[in-house]
Amino acid sequence: MKDFAGKVAFITGGASGAGFGQAQIFSEAGMKVVVADVRDDHIEKASKHFKDKGAQVHFIKLDVMDKEGWVKAADEAESVFGTPDLLIQTAGVNNFGPIEASTYEDFDWVVGVNFLGVAYGLITWVPRMIKAGRGGHISTTVSLAAFTGGGTYGASKSGVLALMEGYYSALKAYGIEVSAMIPANINSNINDAMTKSRPEHLKNTGFNATPEVGEFMYNIMQSHGIDPRELALRMKKGIEDGVFLIVPYPSGAKIFEERHERWALYSTVDGMKELEERAKRPQTEEQKRLEFETEGYNRSMSFNAGARNEVGVGMALKDRDWVLESKRLK
Numbered sequence: 001m002k003d004f005a006g007k008v009a010f011i012t013g014g015a016s017g018a019g020f021g022q023a024q025i026f027s028e029a030g031m032k033v034v035v036a037d038v039r040d041d042h043i044e045k046a047s048k049h050f051k052d053k054g055a056q057v058h059f060i061k062l063d064v065m066d067k068e069g070w071v072k073a074a075d076e077a078e079s080v081f082g083t084p085d086l087l088i089q090t091a092g093v094n095n096f097g098p099i100e101a102s103t104y105e106d107f108d109w110v111v112g113v114n115f116l117g118v119a120y121g122l123i124t125w126v127p128r129m130i131k132a133g134r135g136g137h138i139s140t141t142v143s144l145a146a147f148t149g150g151g152t153y154g155a156s157k158s159g160v161l162a163l164m165e166g167y168y169s170a171l172k173a174y175g176i177e178v179s180a181m182i183p184a185n186i187n188s189n190i191n192d193a194m195t196k197s198r199p200e201h202l203k204n205t206g207f208n209a210t211p212e213v214g215e216f217m218y219n220i221m222q223s224h225g226i227d228p229r230e231l232a233l234r235m236k237k238g239i240e241d242g243v244f245l246i247v248p249y250p251s252g253a254k255i256f257e258e259r260h261e262r263w264a265l266y267s268t269v270d271g272m273k274e275l276e277e278r279a280k281r282p283q284t285e286e287q288k289r290l291e292f293e294t295e296g297y298n299r300s301m302s303f304n305a306g307a308r309n310e311v312g313v314g315m316a317l318k319d320r321d322w323v324l325e326s327k328r329l330k
């Protein structure tokens, strides 16, 4: 897709962080934008921004895990601006915890928003876009975690990436392009999702989701994350170029080579030995450079694993508490 002016965009999670950046950039490109988001505080702030600008942006409160909510949101969006030409699914959450401490609700929430939420959006919009017969573009904000794995978050993002590749092949016949963006850190508000966006009935967690953890992540995102507007510009360029994987940092290709090599090594006995040996070696300057580039877009990062441990990021709720079945089943 190369022309945006006068067309319609529908953006989930568009009231904060990466999605808010996308809503701004595509609105400024002349699009009519529908923002669908679950948080009243985010919607209030973002709608004020667009009202002040006199932009054509319509807000809908939607929980992407709610199937009926999706149908209502799509009906409303179509009655306000028409069927979207551009669908961007960016709503996402993270619980920053170790996978072995997960409760059923940790999976229900993270996979529910990050994977099923995207699937429901596709189930809702794809037939309507096909019926509208104008082609278009569907993009999703995935994450580098889709390649690094780890945790409920990484699992949900790997799933989304596979899903998007499936739709990429399937929708060519209808003139609908598909892409997946792979950011690392973003200067956003994802840190407070675990306390403020998580629904009451899914609150049972095995993770140390304290305000201190949220604050620690916030400081990392704010000081080292990419600016959401800049990220949205890179997404727009990827959409214009028609690439499937939108990699918003310079060393993207190199990182994928490393990841694929790791997968190849996992599959042989010698490869497994080699991986163990590599884990003992200190990081090379090149590896450090790549890590900094992907994690923060900023080489002067100062946080490290030690600091994370002190605060308890990525730790279970209480030492070994999570092994109790009663803590998982509530």
Ligand code: NAI
Binding pocket: 012, 013, 014, 015, 016, 017, 018, 019, 036, 037, 038, 039, 042, 062, 063, 064, 065, 090, 091, 092, 093, 094, 113, 117, 141, 142, 143, 144, 182, 183, 184, 185, 186, 187, 188, 189, 190, 191, 193, 197, 221, 225
């Ligand atoms: P954010 O928290 O600032 O924005 C996410 C938006 O999604 C919020 O407005 C939130 O209200 C909304 N949302 C959450 N749950 C929802 C639900 N159930 N239904 C509808 N809307 C919902 O966070 P950020 O960082 O801008 O996240 C955007 C996307 O970027 C997510 O998919 C995230 O996984 C991804 N991402 C974030 C990274 C980061 O470092 N912050 C890194 C890589 C990817």
